[in-house]
Amino acid sequence: xxxxxxxxxxxxxxxxRPGSAGRSTPVSTGPDSRQRPDRxxxxxxxxxxxxxxxxxxxxxAGGLPAPELIPRAAYAxxxxxxxxxxxxxxxxxxxxxxxxxxxVDLMRERGIDCDPRQVLLTSGAQQALSLAAQLLMAPGxxxxxxxxxxxxLRQALLPHRPSFLTVRTDPGAGMDVDGVRALLARGARxxxxxxxxDTHNPCGVRLGRERRRELVALARRFGVPVVEDxxxxxxxxxxxWLPALRALDPEWVVYAGSFSKILAPALRLGWLVLPPRLAAxxxxxxxxxxxxxSALTQRAVARLLRHGxxxxxxxxxxxxxxxxxxxxxALRDHFPEGARWTRPPGGFFAWxxxxxxxxxxxxxxxxxxxxxxxxxxxSVFAVAAGAPANRLRLSFSSAAPDDIRAAVARLGRLLHRxxxxx
Amino acid sequence: xxxxxxxxxxxxxxxxRPGSAGRSTPVSTGPDSRQRPDRxxxxxxxxxxxxxxxxxxxxxAGGLPAPELIPRAAYAxxxxxxxxxxxxxxxxxxxxxxxxxxxVDLMRERGIDCDPRQVLLTSGAQQALSLAAQLLMAPGxxxxxxxxxxxxLRQALLPHRPSFLTVRTDPGAGMDVDGVRALLARGARxxxxxxxxDTHNPCGVRLGRERRRELVALARRFGVPVVEDxxxxxxxxxxxWLPALRALDPEWVVYAGSFSKILAPALRLGWLVLPPRLAAxxxxxxxxxxxxxSALTQRAVARLLRHGxxxxxxxxxxxxxxxxxxxxxALRDHFPEGARWTRPPGGFFAWxxxxxxxxxxxxxxxxxxxxxxxxxxxSVFAVAAGAPANRLRLSFSSAAPDDIRAAVARLGRLLHRxxxxx
Numbered sequence: 001x002x003x004x005x006x007x008x009x010x011x012x013x014x015x016x017r018p019g020s021a022g023r024s025t026p027v028s029t030g031p032d033s034r035q036r037p038d039r040x041x042x043x044x045x046x047x048x049x050x051x052x053x054x055x056x057x058x059x060x061a062g063g064l065p066a067p068e069l070i071p072r073a074a075y076a077x078x079x080x081x082x083x084x085x086x087x088x089x090x091x092x093x094x095x096x097x098x099x100x101x102x103x104v105d106l107m108r109e110r111g112i113d114c115d116p117r118q119v120l121l122t123s124g125a126q127q128a129l130s131l132a133a134q135l136l137m138a139p140g141x142x143x144x145x146x147x148x149x150x151x152x153l154r155q156a157l158l159p160h161r162p163s164f165l166t167v168r169t170d171p172g173a174g175m176d177v178d179g180v181r182a183l184l185a186r187g188a189r190x191x192x193x194x195x196x197x198d199t200h201n202p203c204g205v206r207l208g209r210e211r212r213r214e215l216v217a218l219a220r221r222f223g224v225p226v227v228e229d230x231x232x233x234x235x236x237x238x239x240x241w242l243p244a245l246r247a248l249d250p251e252w253v254v255y256a257g258s259f260s261k262i263l264a265p266a267l268r269l270g271w272l273v274l275p276p277r278l279a280a281x282x283x284x285x286x287x288x289x290x291x292x293x294s295a296l297t298q299r300a301v302a303r304l305l306r307h308g309x310x311x312x313x314x315x316x317x318x319x320x321x322x323x324x325x326x327x328x329x330a331l332r333d334h335f336p337e338g339a340r341w342t343r344p345p346g347g348f349f350a351w352x353x354x355x356x357x358x359x360x361x362x363x364x365x366x367x368x369x370x371x372x373x374x375x376x377x378x379s380v381f382a383v384a385a386g387a388p389a390n391r392l393r394l395s396f397s398s399a400a401p402d403d404i405r406a407a408v409a410r411l412g413r414l415l416h417r418x419x420x421x422x
Numbered sequence: 423x424x425x426x427x428x429x430x431x432x433x434x435x436x437x438x439r440p441g442s443a444g445r446s447t448p449v450s451t452g453p454d455s456r457q458r459p460d461r462x463x464x465x466x467x468x469x470x471x472x473x474x475x476x477x478x479x480x481x482x483a484g485g486l487p488a489p490e491l492i493p494r495a496a497y498a499x500x501x502x503x504x505x506x507x508x509x510x511x512x513x514x515x516x517x518x519x520x521x522x523x524x525x526v527d528l529m530r531e532r533g534i535d536c537d538p539r540q541v542l543l544t545s546g547a548q549q550a551l552s553l554a555a556q557l558l559m560a561p562g563x564x565x566x567x568x569x570x571x572x573x574x575l576r577q578a579l580l581p582h583r584p585s586f587l588t589v590r591t592d593p594g595a596g597m598d599v600d601g602v603r604a605l606l607a608r609g610a611r612x613x614x615x616x617x618x619x620d621t622h623n624p625c626g627v628r629l630g631r632e633r634r635r636e637l638v639a640l641a642r643r644f645g646v647p648v649v650e651d652x653x654x655x656x657x658x659x660x661x662x663w664l665p666a667l668r669a670l671d672p673e674w675v676v677y678a679g680s681f682s683k684i685l686a687p688a689l690r691l692g693w694l695v696l697p698p699r700l701a702a703x704x705x706x707x708x709x710x711x712x713x714x715x716s717a718l719t720q721r722a723v724a725r726l727l728r729h730g731x732x733x734x735x736x737x738x739x740x741x742x743x744x745x746x747x748x749x750x751x752a753l754r755d756h757f758p759e760g761a762r763w764t765r766p767p768g769g770f771f772a773w774x775x776x777x778x779x780x781x782x783x784x785x786x787x788x789x790x791x792x793x794x795x796x797x798x799x800x801s802v803f804a805v806a807a808g809a810p811a812n813r814l815r816l817s818f819s820s821a822a823p824d825d826i827r828a829a830v831a832r833l834g835r836l837l838h839r840x841x842x843x844x
Contacts, residue, residue, distance in 0.1 A: 046709065050516055062514065070512045076505040083498040090492045090686040092484065094472055123545060123690075123712035130711050134581060139561060155710035159556060159581075264512040266718040268545075268690075287468065288577035289552050289711065290545035296688040297716070 045151050045380050048364075054372075058407035060327075061374035063201065063261070063348050064398040069319045070264045071304065071312060078300040089296045095121055096298035102305035103257070103271055110233050111243030112255065114273050120282050121293045124270040125231045128256035130156040131285050132192070132227045135278055136254070137162065141191035144183065146175050148351075148381040148391070150201045150229060153194060164383045165190055171342050171351070174200060174207035177214045184222045192225045192254070197245055198233040199347030202381045202393040206345050209242055216249040224252075231258045231270075232347035234313060237321035251275050259301060261348065261397075262316060267297055320348070326401035327394060327408060334412025336419055341394075348397035351378075354390040358418060363392065366418070371410035467573050467802050470786075476794075480829035482749075483796035485623065485683070485770050486820040491741045492686045493726065493734060500722040511718045517543055518720035524727035525679070525693055532655050533665030534677065536695050542704050543715045546692040547653045550678035552578040553707050554614070554649045557700055558676070559584065563613040566605065568597050570773075570803040570813070572623045572651060575616060586805045587612055593764050593773070596622060596629035599636045606644045614647045614676070619667055620655040621769030624803045624815040628767050631664055638671040646674075653680045653692075654769035656735060659743035673697050681723060683770065683819075684738060689719055742770070748823035749816060749830060756834025758841055763816075770819035773800075776812040780840060785814065788840070793832035 049062025082089045100116035107114055122128040129152065137143070137160045144165045145153070165188055167179030175195055183190075195215065197207035207215070219226045228245040246255035258270035274282050286292070304312075327350055331341055338355030354360060360377040367373045378391025396404055471484025504511045522538035529536055544550040551574065559565070559582045566587045567575070587610055589601030597617060605612075617637065619629035629637070641648045650667040668677035680692035696704055708714070726734075749772055753763055760777030776782060782799040789795045800813025818826055 046516075050514065064513055067509055067513070072505055072512055075512070076502055079501050079505075080498055083494055083501075087489055090494055090497070090688045091486055091489070092472065092682075092687040094468075126710075127712040152709070152713065155706070158710055159707075260514075265514040266512045266716045268712065268714075268716045284577070285581075287574070288548075288580055290549040290690065291574065292690075294688045294690045294716075294719075 045376060048374050048376055051374055057372045057374070058399050058403045058410075059374040060394045060396070060399060060404070060407055061376050062395060062398060064395075065261055065264065066319055066323070066398050066400075069316050072264075074304060074308075074312075075264065075300060078303040079296070081303065082296060082299040086299055089299050091295055092292065093295045095119075095292070096295065096302055099298045099302040099305070102302055106234070106305065107246075107255075107257075107273060110230065111247030112273060113247075114250070115276075118274050118276060118279050120272040120274060120279065120286060121298065122256075122270045122272060122286065123268045123290065123293060124260055124265070125229060125256045125258035126152050126156065126270075127286075127289065128258070128270045128272045129153055129227065129229065131282055131289065132254050132256065132272060133157050133160055134285050135282055136225055136227070137191040142188060144180065144188070144190040144193040144224075145383055146194075146196075146200075146203070147383060147387055148202055148378060149194060149383055150196065150231075151380055153229070154383065162191075166383050169200065169203045169205060171203065171205055172208075173211055174203075174205045175211065175215070177211040177218070180215065181218055184218055184224065189222070190224055192227045193219060194227050194229065195245060196229045196231075198230060198236065198242065199344050199349075201229075201232065201347060202349050202351055202376070202378065202391075204342040204344035204347060204349045204351045206242065207245075212242065212245055212248060216245055216252060219252040220249060225275075226253045228253050228255045230255060232261060233257070234262050235317060235320060235348070236346035237317055237324055238345045246273055251277075254278065262313065263301065263304065267301060269293060269297055269301055320397060322401055323396040323399070323404055324350075326404045327396040330405045330408035330412075331394075334409045336412065336415050338419075339415065348395050350394045350396065352392040352394060353388075354392060354415065355419060356390070358415065359389050360392050361389070363415070363418065366414060367411055371407070371414045373407040373411055375411065467798060470796050470798055473796055479794045479796070480821050480825045480832075481796040482816045482818070482821060482826070482829055483798050484817060484820060486817075487683055487686065488741055488745070488820050488822075491738050494686075496726060496730075496734075497686065497722060500725040501718070503725065504718060504721040508721055511721050513717055514714065515717045517541075517714070518717065518724055521720045521724040521727070524724055528656070528727065529668075529679075529695060532652065533669030534695060535669075536672070537698075540696050540698060540701050542694040542696060542701065542708060543720065544678075544692045544694060544708065545690045545712065545715060546682055546687070547651060547678045547680035548574050548578065548692075549708075549711065550680070550692045550694045551575055551649065551651065553704055553711065554676050554678065554694060555579050555582055556707050557704055558647055558649070559613040564610065566602065566610070566612040566615040566646075567805055568616075568618075568622075568625070569805055569809055570624055570800060571616060571805055572618065572653075573802055575651070576805065584613075588805050591622065591625045591627060593625065593627055594630075595633055596625075596627045597633065597637070599633040599640070602637065603640055606640055606646065611644070612646055614649045615641060616649050616651065617667060618651045618653075620652060620658065620664065621766050621771075623651075623654065623769060624771050624773055624798070624800065624813075626764040626766035626769060626771045626773045628664065629667075634664065634667055634670060638667055638674060641674040642671060647697075648675045650675050650677045652677060654683060655679070656684050657739060657742055657770070658768035659739055659746060660767045668695055676700065684735065685723065685726065689723060691715060691719055691723055742819060745818040745821070745823055745826055746772075748826045749818040752827045752830035752834075753816075756831045758834065758837050760841075761837065770817050772816045772818065774814040774816060775810075776814060776837065777841060778812070780837065781811050782814050783811070785837070785840065789833055789836060793829070793836045795829040795833055797833065 100119045143162045146169045147166045167176040246253040255273035259267050341350050341352040364377045376393045522541045525541050565584045568591045569588045589598040668675040677695040681689050763772050763774040786799045798815045
């Protein structure tokens, strides 16, 4: 078993600090915030992530899979076969059972033992999170998260006008679970705890084994469910792996998975693994939201999963491992003294702390304009005001290794210049 | 121009009656109704609609398109071409502009002049309605509808715990717009008015031309938006057509469209045409719900719309006209004295009033068990308690004309038996 390690000194103290737990300012408070959603966050990320390709420009911004790791030809064949064979493929229909069974199989790779009836198909992990929030939240409820989270989570929660309780992220071992305990012991009863154990977006860190046990024990003891976002859980690059939180507690963990990173985003296919008591209610919420997932996509993906999927996963992991290693080597070679970063054991992202005094938002703007590299400032992921202003998320998922090296070198030169002139 | 006419005496008085407008009991009131959604409604409909095919069994229950009117081979070619040509097809991406432009073209067939920036792509009309409700409703708000509505609307509204204000449906001219006026004049200010002008599900009726003008004038005068569900708007069988409500007022009508009935449900693709002031906010709600619609589906459907779509629509209309005519002839031949029904000028459904004393829920159960025909009782669509118990929805969309005739004959024999024994 391995845990995430840092290439350089840790970003924050590894010891949990009681002071690191606290209540943030709510994301939305106005009576008409429903009409004016939290636009700056996710849409800015989407703008950066979806910049059109241009010669000489490299994007380290989005969570897009590498084009050559998407099995386009195999999916085209699967679609053709389904459309030729299966008259139900273009209609409305109940969930395609073979797909739910394949997902149950896949869940064993995460240490999870579940039943097809606990699997709810969703339009990607984003809808999985949106439905989990609908299931678990009353309007205005608290939600407990780390200080930096997947930006889409905040969007998914927005209709419920949440208040956020936050704990720090230890760059070596992930979520500050002692901080979670302190909050719960002081009486906090959030609607749920949002956790991303393997591997955290944006922080590029894996939650340690002991912390996993502690977190689910706290969930059970205090009766507070965990929503586990495992979008990147099957993408691990260093041999060892840890069981998902859901593997440790089938009653108190609502698990969200996705095919977007291991197959393709355009499938718009993800899933929830639900505690039995929540499964029926969640199905009705899915109907209310958009009736069902595409019968055609369900059938074609079930075929992909039946034939050669283990080999596909191996290729995908090898491809991202190469990219990650290229990025880490380039960071070592080109980034200035005083910069630090995580060494992600999986997922798509490295999380960088810039040297003191550098403002990440400004660096991102300059990187785009001068270095022709897109990266995302940490502020996009910060739940609460007052988060440190010098964090950057670098994605190694979609660019080719040579482009990653070139882009990180250009970013490094930009940072050196900024440090000289400031 | 033609309006829907009845084959037999009208179901209810054609003259609007002030007494027909009233406040219904709310659908959900309990503090924990969020955890126990309105399951009976939509899921019962889905169960009936999605019964698996069996020899000798005929479904007149669902809103499923006829299998032979779904352009499977053309869609398979479009998917293959897109996957071969377009590297963006499997990724995340912004809305595919050629698709939004084709939708703008299609909207001209409904008399609507709009801009691609007002078109928000959704996962079918169900998500369009769900997003419209999120945009327009505060928790617990009133919504104004007819007494019988598309069951998925109630599901889409459920998270907002609506109260319903209802008006009658005139089987000759549709929604009782005088009833709407009376409610608004008395001070009602619902979050929106839900209307289905072409052709109503479940009531199989088209809203008259004058009533359309009156309805949008009321919306503007009282500042209450109309949500127009135009899922069936392009499916008309009798020559003449009327402009959509959105064609009469681009500011106060939020329009919902769908490819499910004119192409295929498994595309999970629909759209909103939004007033300019709501377009940006709606885009963020879509991101929050599930990020985006499949880039692959968007591209493949755009290709279908570019080549030969007018001919496809003609074939589809002719196919459903044949089915409708088979059903209407069989109703005349086999249904007992005292039964009445609408003559739908479009859409998928005829709406039947059974002779006095027959309970539609019981008839549906017996039809399934004895006549081996699935139909849907009107209670599934009733917004308020106290709706008449003798209404049935018969779908002519998915069964072949011969099967429709045979099924209606079996239903007729069942009804005759029930009338003799009661």
